[in-house]
Amino acid sequence: MSHGKLKTSLFLNYLVHGMALIIVAQNIKELGANWATPLATASYVLSGVGLGRLGAYLILGYLSDKIGRKQVLMLGMLAYFTFFIVSPFNHNVTIAYGLSILAGVANSAFDSATYPTFLEIGDKNKFASILLKAFISIGEFILPLVVASLHNNGMWFGWSFIVAAVIVLINFVTILTTKFPKQQSAIAEEVAQQSPFSVNKKRLIAILLGVYSYTSMAIMIWFTQWISLFAIDILHYDALTSHTLISLYSVGSILGVLSIFFLLKKEFSATKLLVLMSMISLMSLIVVTQVAQPTISMMAAFLFGFSAASGVMQIGLNLLIQLFPQNKGILTGIYFMFGSIASFTVPLITGKLSQFGIQVALQSNIIVAIIGTLAVIGIYFAYKTVHQTDNLSASREKINQIDQQIVGLLQQRFEAVTAVSEAKRQTAKPVFDPKREQQVLTKITSYSQSDKLAPHFKKIYQGIMDASKDYQTELNKIGGNK
Numbered sequence: 433m434s435h436g437k438l439k440t441s442l443f444l445n446y447l448v449h450g451m452a453l454i455i456v457a458q459n460i461k462e463l464g465a466n467w468a469t470p471l472a473t474a475s476y477v478l479s480g481v482g483l484g485r486l487g488a489y490l491i492l493g494y495l496s497d498k499i500g501r502k503q504v505l506m507l508g509m510l511a512y513f514t515f516f517i518v519s520p521f522n523h524n525v526t527i528a529y530g531l532s533i534l535a536g537v538a539n540s541a542f543d544s545a546t547y548p549t550f551l552e553i554g555d556k557n558k559f560a561s562i563l564l565k566a567f568i569s570i571g572e573f574i575l576p577l578v579v580a581s582l583h584n585n586g587m588w589f590g591w592s593f594i595v596a597a598v599i600v601l602i603n604f605v606t607i608l609t610t611k612f613p614k615q616q617s618a619i620a621e622e623v624a625q626q627s628p629f630s631v632n633k634k635r636l637i638a639i640l641l642g643v644y645s646y647t648s649m650a651i652m653i654w655f656t657q658w659i660s661l662f663a664i665d666i667l668h669y670d671a672l673t674s675h676t677l678i679s680l681y682s683v684g685s686i687l688g689v690l691s692i693f694f695l696l697k698k699e700f701s702a703t704k705l706l707v708l709m710s711m712i713s714l715m716s717l718i719v720v721t722q723v724a725q726p727t728i729s730m731m732a733a734f735l736f737g738f739s740a741a742s743g744v745m746q747i748g749l750n751l752l753i754q755l756f757p758q759n760k761g762i763l764t765g766i767y768f769m770f771g772s773i774a775s776f777t778v779p780l781i782t783g784k785l786s787q788f789g790i791q792v793a794l795q796s797n798i799i800v801a802i803i804g805t806l807a808v809i810g811i812y813f814a815y816k817t818v819h820q821t822d823n824l825s826a827s828r829e830k831i832n833q834i835d836q837q838i839v840g841l842l843q844q845r846f847e848a849v850t851a852v853s854e855a856k857r858q859t860a861k862p863v864f865d866p867k868r869e870q871q872v873l874t875k876i877t878s879y880s881q882s883d884k885l886a887p888h889f890k891k892i893y894q895g896i897m898d899a900s901k902d903y904q905t906e907l908n909k910i911g912g913n914k
């Protein structure tokens with residue numbers, strides 16, 4: 433089954449999810465007016481999303497394994513639908529906070545159900561779920577355009593919410609009638625038992641991936657939260673250049689996802705890719721914070737989006753699930769929970785750091801990027817050593833099988849030698865026949881497909897014939913005593 437319809441719906445879901453991530457911030461002025469709150473209080477409502485995600489990931493991850501992916505996904509879609517349809521009409525700030533929490537819950541339901549489903553669809557490209565990140569970025573790219581065109585045409589801001597609600601609704605009906613792949617826990621357990629990793633190594637990789645989930649999410653939020661202010665206040669760029677930096681970051685992100693998807697399809701090593709991308713992120717971050725030249729800043733912002741927001745977090749999740757395939761849902765929940773801790777703590781941490789200046793606030797992101805890079809380097813080496821031992825044991829297993837065949841053939845050869853020995857004894861011929869040995873060695877050389885190996889084969893055959901002579905001498909002794 434190709435699951436084309438299912439995949440299309442899942443991708444569309446993430447496009448809407450991308451819109452949901454920024455829809456409140458994009459309409460904050462109008463929403464704030466509805467709630468009759470100052471801007472500072474209005475933006476406080478945004479923190480509800482982080483709270484909802486943090487609280488829901490574990491439960492929904494667990495439910496995704498126990499009850500089913502489809503059910504959890506539909507729950508998430510209902511939650512998003514409610515959020516979109518109620519938000520533009522709501523005039524109460526407490527309800528607005530509740531709706532933000534609901535959006536967070538919807539987000540965790542989507543992740544807990546969708547990523548495991550993608551793995552269970554069993555695509556040839558096991559990293560197909562990385563494209564979900566591209567749809568998030570497209571949603572984040574489209575929404576500001578929709579908001580701006582509504583504004584420019586003097587239309588009601590709430591239409592942006594209604595558009596998203598309608599897509600969710602259509603998708604809900606589609607999902608309702610779509611068959612999901614079978615949950616693969618039984619097969620997965622078997623695979624897990626054959627895993628070449630030791631328990632300790634698995635634990636180490638899991639911890640490093642947990643760290644990476646946090647840092648990879650943190651560096652993105654950190655950057656997007658402070659870059660515009662940094663560009664205006666510290667680098668003294670004009671408003672247009674400063675906002676262009678964020679747009680280039682988004683375009684870089686979409687191109688990054690497509691590049692990663694392509695490279696993984698071409699069997700490029702996932703762990704190598706993580707190291708490479710982390711290093712590019714780190715380097716471009718250093719350039720952004722140290723060089724005050726618009727063109728260079730733009731290139732660095734693009735490269736940062738290309739490397740840091742390119743689905744690297746999703747690669748980490750794929751590695752984690754491959755390591756522990758039994759409970760995909762709960763693992764996805766735990767993994768993204770570390771990410772949502774980042775979305776919760778980064779605004780707090782950077783808020784404190786900004787007391788020392790915006791420069792300090794943005795530059796500290798370099799430390800997070802270094803920690804993330806060290807984590808992926810650790811993961812890379814953990815996989816590398818396993819692959820080596822893995823190859824070694826596979827090759828030795830092959831040698832064992834070949835040896836078994838060789839000994840079987842040697843057995844037959846010695847049986848033939850027994851007959852030769854008997855014939856020679858009857859005609860009183862000597863055991864050693866140098867002419868015949870030379871013949872055998874010449875034939876062996878001609879059988880060999882490699883000139884390099886021929887002398888080694890000759891050596892082996894001389895050994896076989898020496899053993900053959902010893903064996904014949906033994907036979908003659910017994911025969912002579914008869």
Ligand SMILES: O=C(O)C(=O)C[C@]1(C(=O)O)C=C[C@@H](O)C=C1
Pocket residue numbers: 849852853863864865866868869872896897900901
């Ligand atoms: O062909 C023979 O005359 C053998 O005894 C067999 C054999 C061999 O093992 O191939 C062993 C000893 C001889 O020197 C030559 C060949």
